[in-house]
């Protein structure tokens with residue numbers, strides 16, 4: 001019997017760093033400080049340096065990172081934020097929970113990212129920001145978006161939760177707009193052993209404000225200047241992230257090697273492969289997403305051959321029960337994507353041998 005190839009083997013990923021992680025956890029335990037201590041400060045500095053920004057601010061998770069960004073800007077009720085219609089629900093939740101309106105814009109079918117040519121027609125007097133989402137690990141084409149933001153005085157927020165380490169013209173994700181939200185959920189390219197998130201920016205005032213907002217709105221204990229939330233990246237997670245960050249580029253390279261192997265060797269005509277990224281590092285392959293009209297059939301065939309796959313995502317935000325007010329909308333590109341996408345195994349610990357088997361089975365389908 002063949003062994004199952006898992007969609008993602010998190011244990012194997014973290015096992016690589018086991019000794020250093022054990023040591024890091026022990027050090028935090030010994031320190032007696034478990035929140036807002038030296039480990040967080042250290043990781044925030046390292047992550048800012050990595051992204052090329054002046055500041056990084058830890059948060060409890062990626063959704064909170066985006067939430068803190070929107071809170072910090074103090075947008076008014078019903079202000080509008082443009083967001084790709086095919087994003088993960090968290091991008092949209094961060095907007096709607098702050099009483100702002102997510103304005104859904106269709107993605108480009110060739111890269112699954114916000115289509116810059118469809119944005120301007122959606123801009124109104126209420127528009128305050130464009131949230132780009134570097135979905136699947138691929139960087140959004142920023143030039144037109146940055147020009148539009150300048151023309152209409154809009155903030156550019158990056159949802160960078162799937163693209164740690166990806167670059168756009170030699171600048172890193174997290175440093176392409178005004179401010180960015182990251183997630184360190186275990187399965188992300190940089191993942192901790194629980195929940196974690198961060199914000200990066202070059203805006204000192206904004207960074208300072210978010211440091212207060214994440215801690216009940218206070219810089220000084222019991223002095224609350226904002227109606228904040230409780231959303232801190234804890235010391236243990238920060239220490240683990242400091243262990244893993246130096247390996248991120250290497251791990252992304254391994255993802256690129258697997259992706260290139262898939263791109264060069266999957267030849268089945270019933271499958272649409274992801275388009276090649278414009279530059280080598282403009283895609284860090286958080287997931288490798290193919291499309292086919294016979295998705296259920298392919299997924300089942302792969303399962304029968306001991307290959308586990310996943311779907312990112314099966315239901316678009318505007319068809320979710322949670323957003324019933326949008327259920328009548330027709331967004332054909334987004335709907336087509338959600339009906340046809342399938343994610344193949346992808347990770348820095350997937351072996352070439354496993355990739356060979358996956359390609360072989362797919363080409364036989």
Ligand SMILES: *Cc1c(COP(=O)(O)O)cnc(C)c1O
Nearest residue numbers: 061062063088090091161183185
């Ligand atoms: C994972 C993710 C988030 C949310 O991160 P959490 O840490 O799970 O809250 C936000 N946006 C995108 C695109 C994501 O993939």
